[in-house]
Amino acid sequence: MSEVININHPEYGEILQQAVAEIHAARNVLARQLAKTTNAVYWNLGKLLFEKQLAEGYGSGVVNQLSIDLKKEFPDMGVSPRNLWDMKRFYERYHLADEKLRQAVAVLPWGHNVLLINKVQSLDAVTFYAIEAVNKGWSRDWLLNAIKMDSYAQKQIQSHNFSETLPIAQADYVNGVFKDTYNLGFLGITEKVKESDLEKRLVEKIKSFVLELGKGFSFIGNQYRLEYNNKEYFVDMLFFHRGLQSLVAMELKIGSFKPEYVGKMNVYLSLLDKLEKGENENQSIGIILCADKDHLDVEIALQDINKPIGVAEYQLLLPKDELHTLLRNEIKAIQENNQEQP
Secondary structure: OOOOOOOOOOOHHHHHHHHHHHHHHHHHHHHHHHHHHHHHHHHHHHHHHHHOOOOOOOOHHHHHHHHHHHHHHOOOOOOOHHHHHHHHHHHHHHOOOOHHHHHHHHOOOHHHHHHHHHHOOOHHHHHHHHHHHHHHOOOHHHHHHHHHOOHHHHHOOOOEOHHHHOOHHHHHHHHHHOOOEEEOHHHOOOOOOOHHHHHHHHHHOHHHHHHHHOOOEEEEEEEEEEEEOOEEEEEEEEEEEOOOOEEEEEEEOOOEOOOHHHHHHHHHHHHHHHHOOOOOOOOOEEEEEEOEOOHHHHHHHHOOOOOOEEEEEEEOOOOOOHHHHHHHHHHHHHHHHHOOOO
16 A cells, blocks of 8 residues: 655745755756866877877877777777867867866866867857856757857847946946846746746746846846836836846746837836836846847847847756766767777
8 A cells, every 4th residue: 555645844845946956956066077077088188199299190090009009998988089189179279278268168078079179160159159058958969059050149149238228337247147048947837838827937936036047136026016107017027136236127928029028128117217216226127038039139129228128038948957968968979989990
């Protein structure tokens, strides 16, 4: 007879959520440590080949024999000739690079790094893809798709007007606070929902949402009521950011971005500055959160708008087991390289 477990603890949901978050965080750290250790080994092997001035052509015999002998000693390690040459290229490309880039590629799975070496020329673009892949848990296929879509170039097209509407120092800070894409996978949504349902679920899991937004955010309320000139206005979600000392209004949209969303947000920000902003606070900031956006539509819509507004996308992907994903791709890359004939 199976035991029926009845959970009546009023905070069980919060306990479970925090426990899951702790496990995901630990696995994420472990995955990065694994990748960093693997890359350190490959970096040093690449450095050895570089310093011995081995080049494809006259150095092929040495590298081929090195591959054979290393496979005998380490049969489960990716030491095919092709992979050894990739290690040399890995070291050549980044040993003189700035610290930010080196730190970014250091924690990527090796298969991801090989992809970046072969597909991306700009070191600034490599930095972008490496950071995005780590932060968002991209698989190797996702990284390849991002490169094919030229996501780096698309990123250079601003989806906000912060630089035009805020003082330089504050604009730089705001750019660091807000993301271009937010992952709402913690909601567990697998089918189409209404905007009101999306908002309801975000409020129910507001702690997870605030963590996704980043440090410094405090939730004030949803459907926040503003009254002016005998008319009522309702902001989907209202936050306050301690570092920015600004109210942050967020509008949720199930579909693609539409230019008319900017006009509506502009009104909300004017009302917030007029009715809610404290004497020592900075002007309010608006974020329009959509399923997707066209950068050119956003750019045109934000022209001549004097309130700071950003447009971001959200993803409804279920959270992945990052360790499993990283390990799977690492093993796949090693197997592919081991299939190369010496």
